[in-house]
Amino acid sequence: MNQTISKKPRVLTNIFLHLHPANVREDAIAFNRTFGLGGMAALLIVIQFLTGIMLRFYYEPFPGLAYDSIVLLQNNVLFGKLIRNIHHWSGVFLVIITFLHLLRTFFTGAYQSPRQVNWIIGLLLFALVIFSNFTGYLLPWDQLAYWAITVSTSILQYIPLVGNSLREFVIAGTEVNADTLLIFYNLHSAVLPILILLLMAYHFWLVRKAGGVIVPNDAEEINIVPSYPNLVYKEGVVALVLIALILVFAVFANAPLLEVANPNYSLNPTKAPWYFAGIQELLMHFHPFFAGFFIPLCAIVLISIVPFLKYREPATGKWFHSEKGKSSSKLSAVFAVILILSLVLLSEYVVNFELLLSALPASISNGLIPLAIFISIIYIYYIFIVRKYKLSRTEAVQAMFVILISSLIILTLIGIFFRGVDMELTFPWNL
Amino acid sequence: MKKKKSKGLKEKDTIEETKGSSPESRRTFLNKLWKGLAILAGVEFTAVIFGFLFSGKGERKSYTPKQLIEAGPVNSFEPNTVTVFRGGRFYLTRLEDGGFIALSLRCTHLGCSIEWEEDKKRFICPCHSSAFTMNGDVQNPPAPKALDYYPITIDKGIIKVDVGTKVERERFSKNQIVYV
Numbered sequence: 001m002n003q004t005i006s007k008k009p010r011v012l013t014n015i016f017l018h019l020h021p022a023n024v025r026e027d028a029i030a031f032n033r034t035f036g037l038g039g040m041a042a043l044l045i046v047i048q049f050l051t052g053i054m055l056r057f058y059y060e061p062f063p064g065l066a067y068d069s070i071v072l073l074q075n076n077v078l079f080g081k082l083i084r085n086i087h088h089w090s091g092v093f094l095v096i097i098t099f100l101h102l103l104r105t106f107f108t109g110a111y112q113s114p115r116q117v118n119w120i121i122g123l124l125l126f127a128l129v130i131f132s133n134f135t136g137y138l139l140p141w142d143q144l145a146y147w148a149i150t151v152s153t154s155i156l157q158y159i160p161l162v163g164n165s166l167r168e169f170v171i172a173g174t175e176v177n178a179d180t181l182l183i184f185y186n187l188h189s190a191v192l193p194i195l196i197l198l199l200m201a202y203h204f205w206l207v208r209k210a211g212g213v214i215v216p217n218d219a220e221e222i223n224i225v226p227s228y229p230n231l232v233y234k235e236g237v238v239a240l241v242l243i244a245l246i247l248v249f250a251v252f253a254n255a256p257l258l259e260v261a262n263p264n265y266s267l268n269p270t271k272a273p274w275y276f277a278g279i280q281e282l283l284m285h286f287h288p289f290f291a292g293f294f295i296p297l298c299a300i301v302l303i304s305i306v307p308f309l310k311y312r313e314p315a316t317g318k319w320f321h322s323e324k325g326k327s328s329s330k331l332s333a334v335f336a337v338i339l340i341l342s343l344v345l346l347s348e349y350v351v352n353f354e355l356l357l358s359a360l361p362a363s364i365s366n367g368l369i370p371l372a373i374f375i376s377i378i379y380i381y382y383i384f385i386v387r388k389y390k391l392s393r394t395e396a397v398q399a400m401f402v403i404l405i406s407s408l409i410i411l412t413l414i415g416i417f418f419r420g421v422d423m424e425l426t427f428p429w430n431l
Numbered sequence: 432m433k434k435k436k437s438k439g440l441k442e443k444d445t446i447e448e449t450k451g452s453s454p455e456s457r458r459t460f461l462n463k464l465w466k467g468l469a470i471l472a473g474v475e476f477t478a479v480i481f482g483f484l485f486s487g488k489g490e491r492k493s494y495t496p497k498q499l500i501e502a503g504p505v506n507s508f509e510p511n512t513v514t515v516f517r518g519g520r521f522y523l524t525r526l527e528d529g530g531f532i533a534l535s536l537r538c539t540h541l542g543c544s545i546e547w548e549e550d551k552k553r554f555i556c557p558c559h560s561s562a563f564t565m566n567g568d569v570q571n572p573p574a575p576k577a578l579d580y581y582p583i584t585i586d587k588g589i590i591k592v593d594v595g596t597k598v599e600r601e602r603f604s605k606n607q608i609v610y611v
Contacts, residue, residue, distance in 0.1 A: 147543065151558060154541035174597070175542070264517045264536065266543035268557030284559060288540070288575065354572055362575065422560045 016232050019204060021212065026223035028215045029231045033108075036238035037101035038207075041129075043239050044094040045196060047246070048132075051087040052189060059139065061185035063178050066141035067260040074257070081254065088255030089246050091133050095275050098129050106306075106401060107329075109315025109394065110214040116307035118206040121199055123304060128196050130275055135188035137273050138181060146261035147270040149184075150176050155272075155279065155292035163293075175263065216317040269423050277415025278408050284423065285347045287367035295371070299404060306401070311393050325395040328385055332399040335381060336406035343374070344414060348425055378403065498595035502533075505588050505611055513547045513565060519594050521581055522547060522554070524565050530608035533592045534567045535579040545578070554578070568603040577602045583609040 027033070058077060060069040073080040102122060105111060111119040138149045153176070156167040172179035207213070258267075272280045282291035320326040347370075357365035381403075386396050420426035500519040508514060508525040515522050520536040522545075534554075536544045543558035553570055554563040561574035568577045577600050582593045588611075600607065 151541045151543065175537070264520060264544060266557055270543050270558040283541075283573065288573065362572065366572070422555075422557060424560075 016228060020227040020231055021208070022227060023224050024212060024227050024231055025215055025219075026225050026230075027219055028213050029225075029234060031234065033215070034104055034213055035100075036235065037097055037104050039235050039238060040097050040242050041094060041101055042200065043242060044090050044097065045200065047090045047243075048087065048094065049193065051083050051090065052193070054083050055087060056189060059185075061139070061182050063141060063181055063261070066139065066181060070140050070142075070257060082250055085250035085253070085255050086246060089249040089253070091136060093242075093246060094129055095133055098126050102126060103405065107320055107398070108214050109317055109321055111307045112311060112315040112394075113307075115206070115210050115214070118203060118210065119307045120304060121203050121206065125196065125199050125203060128192055128199065132188060132192045132196070133275065134273060135184040135192065138176070138184045139188065140257055141181065141261045142256075143258040143261055143265075143267050144256055146176055146263065147266050148273050149180070150266075151270050151280070152272040152276055155283070155288070158288040158292045160289070160293075214315065214317045217314070218316070268421055269419060271415070271419070274416050275412070277419075278411035281344070281411040281415035281419070285344065286370065287363045289363055290367040290371055294367075299408070302404065303401075306397060309393065309397065313392060313394065315394065321394050321398060324389045324391060325398055328389045328391055328395055328399045329402045332381075332385065332402040333406045336403040337410055339377065340407050340410045344411075344425075498593060500592045500594055502590040502592055505585065505590060508590075511565075513549075515547065516592075519592060520544075521592060521594060523590070523592070524567075526566060526608065528608075530610050531583050531585075531590060532566055532608055533581040533583050533594075534563075535581065535597060537579070538574055539576050539578060540574040564603075566603045566608075576600065580607060585609065585611055 055073070058069055058073045058080070060066055070084070073084060075081075105115075105119065105122065134149075134152070138145045149171075153167055153171050156170065157163045159166060168174060170180075170183075171177070172183055271277060279292060279296060282295060285291065286295070316322060320329050353370055354362055354366040357369065360369075378400075382396070382400065385391065385399050389395070391399065414425075417428040417431070418425055420431050500516065502508075502514075502516065502519075502523050508523065508531070510525050510529050511527045513522050513524050517536075522534045522536065524532050524534060526532070538545050538556035538558065538561055540556065540559055540561050543556050545554040545556045545561075545563065547553075548555055552565055554565075554567075556562070556574065559573050560571070561569070562571035563574070563578055564570050566577075567580060569575075579597045579599050582596055582598065584591045584593070598607075
């Protein structure tokens with residue numbers, strides 16, 4: 001076997017065999033096992049490194065110069081617009097694909113032992129990816145950038161006790177200014193890429209240490225095949241398709257660039273970057289302490305402790321754990337979508353807790369009480385679904401995870417596509 | 432695992448007891464010394480990095496607008512009107528009773544810039560449609576508190592606004608108004 005490998009281009013195989021074992025299980029490299037999402041994320045990070053370095057040769061991180069340097073890049077530099085578009089779209093894809101990678105990992109049970117630590121590393125990497133995108137958002141210094149960063153960093157104010165000083169620390173002042181731009185630039189183009197690179201290496205190493213990707217534990221016959229060419233060629237195909245897709249986007253859809261930032265006029269509507277649109281949507285319905293701090297914090301804590309709960313039966317490695325898991329997940333997704341949509345509409349047009357209970361402080365009338373109602377609904381649903389399907393711990397946790405993720409997705413979509421002028425609900429074609 | 436460790440320690444202890452100052456104890460001492468030095472070095476590096484990053488912040492003040500802005504003579508503002516000063520980032524309100532208040536342009540919800548609607552006599556925020564009355568009080572949430580305001584001095588009939596000192600407040604009260 002090894003001899004047939006050694007006849008192939010040696011340098012290339014050697015590089016790949018540092019990342020992969022020499023031989024892999026055939027069912028581990030089936031496309032629908034992982035959809036190649038982790039590999040896509042890694043490729044996108046490489047693309048971001050390369051295009052990011054190129055952009056650094058033209059970009060100037062100062063309020064008077066930043067915007068002009070982008071305009072110069074787009075109008076006077078050969079392929080300047082293309083490179084910026086590639087960087088933009090890869091950034092968008094990176095957030096989406098990292099998120100899908102997280103979903104894949106969860107729904108195949110790969111968060112459980114022995115991959116618990118890697119789940120946490122993965123979450124950290126996801127946070128770094130978001131943070132990279134966020135810091136990059138400010139750099140063009142146009143109206144979109146300035147106001148999106150103003151709105152999102154203002155959410156920090158509502159963290160109790162430290163909120164105000166934390167915000168002033170992050171943006172180096174009381175409003176977004178020249179120091180903010182310099183700080184974001186350095187985080188974006190030096191600190192975060194280095195952290196991502198280090199954590200990525202650790203992430204990969206932990207995958208190898210766990211014996212590769214998770215595979216069904218009841219496979220009847222196990223076929224072992226050499227990684228080269230079986231796995232490497234598949235990865236090559238995925239990489240080429242992804243690159244082609246990004247190029248199509250980069251050629252036909254330009255990265256946004258509005259007029260230069262003006263601290264005196266905010267856009268209408270002013271929206272946070274799209275991946276925070278869900279939190280901004282929550283802000284429309286809850287007191288800022290709950291929408292901007294408490295609820296996101298709870299979600300992050302829940303997702304982080306998921307691997308460390310006690311599970312009686314090990315993960316099966318199958319999508320959605322079992323047939324029961326599959327049907328209960330589907331039902332939970334439908335339930336969450338209907339619930340969130342009706343709650344958003346109710347809170348927008350019918351119920352106003354703050355006026356209804358005007359005797360109470362806003363944090364209780366528009367925070368604690370609606371949250372308690374929401375949690376009660378979820379709890380009743382939890383009891384119902386566990387009894388209906390006789391769910392095990394793994395499947396029950398999965399159903400709740402589906403509700404959390406579906407809610408996040410629905411809120412984000414509403415925030416991006418259904419909020420128009422004055423942040424009123426509207427249809428996407430009216431935006 | 433734990434059992435093994437404690438056993439090992441006991442064996443070590445007995446060796447040290449019999450031999451007094453053995454190479455073992457010298458080695459553990461040196462190991463501890465190295466660890467201590469490493470921690471010290473780590474603290475020093477961290478202190479240097481933090482000192483470097485944060486000592487110079489706030490020195491570059493050129494970006495903030497001028498501290499004291501002359502808005503104009505008292506008589507040029509009719510009662511019950513609102514005048515915008517974009518450069519100073521404030522609205523100068525003259526209330527019906529002739530009193531003045533200089534309101535910050537920034538919504539207290541998430542920091543967007545508010546707009547004055549003359550027909551409805553209110554400030555509206557384009558981000559989450561918070562509304563404020565003429566004196567900066569919240570008319571419609573989600574904004575949690577009244578608009579910040581700037582201190583006004585009236586010097587020989589000229590109104591001066593100190594935009595360097597932003598005053599935060601929960602709600603409007605009479606003592607925030609300045610009279611001629």
